[in-house]
Amino acid sequence: MNGLKWSRKDLISTENLTLAEINQIFSMADVFKASLKTDKAKLPYLNGKVVVNLFFEPSTRTRTAFEMAAHKLGADVISIATNVSSSVKGESLKDTARNIEALMADMIIVRHSSSGAAKYLADRVKVPVINAGDGAHAHPTQALLDAFTMREKFNGDFKGKKITILGDILFSRVARSNIYLLNKLGAKVTLAGPSTLVPMEFEKMGVKVSYNLAEAVADADVVMLLRIQHERQSATHFPSISEYANVFGLNLRRENLLKKDAFIMHPGPINRGVELDSPLADSGRSVILNQVTNGVAVRMAVMNLCMHATK
Numbered sequence: 072m073n074g075l076k077w078s079r080k081d082l083i084s085t086e087n088l089t090l091a092e093i094n095q096i097f098s099m100a101d102v103f104k105a106s107l108k109t110d111k112a113k114l115p116y117l118n119g120k121v122v123v124n125l126f127f128e129p130s131t132r133t134r135t136a137f138e139m140a141a142h143k144l145g146a147d148v149i150s151i152a153t154n155v156s157s158s159v160k161g162e163s164l165k166d167t168a169r170n171i172e173a174l175m176a177d178m179i180i181v182r183h184s185s186s187g188a189a190k191y192l193a194d195r196v197k198v199p200v201i202n203a204g205d206g207a208h209a210h211p212t213q214a215l216l217d218a219f220t221m222r223e224k225f226n227g228d229f230k231g232k233k234i235t236i237l238g239d240i241l242f243s244r245v246a247r248s249n250i251y252l253l254n255k256l257g258a259k260v261t262l263a264g265p266s267t268l269v270p271m272e273f274e275k276m277g278v279k280v281s282y283n284l285a286e287a288v289a290d291a292d293v294v295m296l297l298r299i300q301h302e303r304q305s306a307t308h309f310p311s312i313s314e315y316a317n318v319f320g321l322n323l324r325r326e327n328l329l330k331k332d333a334f335i336m337h338p339g340p341i342n343r344g345v346e347l348d349s350p351l352a353d354s355g356r357s358v359i360l361n362q363v364t365n366g367v368a369v370r371m372a373v374m375n376l377c378m379h380a381t382k
């Protein structure tokens with residue numbers, strides 16, 4: 072499997088990924104997903120390697136999935152709790168990473184609140200750096216696992232499929248990473264939510280913008296909900312959470328706006344009762360937990376490819 076050609080040391084964004092690279096990740100993730108279902112033994116692709124998880128922001132899914140993926144590939148994993156690391160004593164991101172490299176780490180997975188932090192690191196260390204989310208910029212493995220989950224539902228064919236991403240688009244690295252990926256795969260993307268959180272400028276990315284929930288979801292094959300990212304907002308973008316839920320929340324009362332076979336996605340964490348109500352989040356339409364499971368196989372593929380990149 073490692074005979075495949077892959078030349079990226081790092082995965083920072085989906086913006087520059089080619090369709091061939093995306094399909095390469097998906098094909099490898101298919102193989103890893105099958106092995107996860109049938110084989111309890113570890114695969115040997117990262118035997119003897121040490122992967123360091125460096126998360127400066129909270130995470131449940133991404134961090135655990137990267138740890139699982141590394142373990143499944145035979146690597147040792149060290150997760151650094153940044154709240155008790157020397158970064159709280161003023162050590163810079165660059166110094167932290169270069170010290171981790173000096174300790175003989177073979178790969179760094181980084182999440183940071185600043186857009187550009189992952190690229191900044193990748194340019195300063197020799198080992199592969201995988202972006203696990205940097206500010207509002209990018210969350211490439213989230214978008215890859217989202218698209219991988221859609222691909223399973225679409226039997227591999229994205230042509231003409233309509234994806235509506237609903238919620239806080241402005242502050243969402245998940246939305247940006249999905250837009251780049253879904254455009255390349257041939258899907259049609261609509262962004263929806265309050266105008267303060269979905270600026271018209273996004274149309275320059277080749278997507279449609281809508282401020283009308285009923286119109287935005289009417290012909291969607293997938294509705295992807297995003298939570299309001301209060302941690303990135305310095306001003307109020309809508310009157311109140313309850314007003315947001317009243318106007319843009321997806322609930323049982325609004326289920327009849329969806330196509331019969333439309334399915335629901337969410338990168339997590341869900342704010343139940345705000346962007347999405349529990350009866351829909353836990354319904355047969357929801358593939359939210361499939362996304363989480365697929366995150367392990369997709370991250371195994373990304374880690375394996377970047378670790379064995381050839382120039």
Ligand code: CP
Nearest residue numbers: 130131132133338339
């Ligand atoms: N989707 C996502 O990034 O979730 P976590 O913040 O739990 O990693």
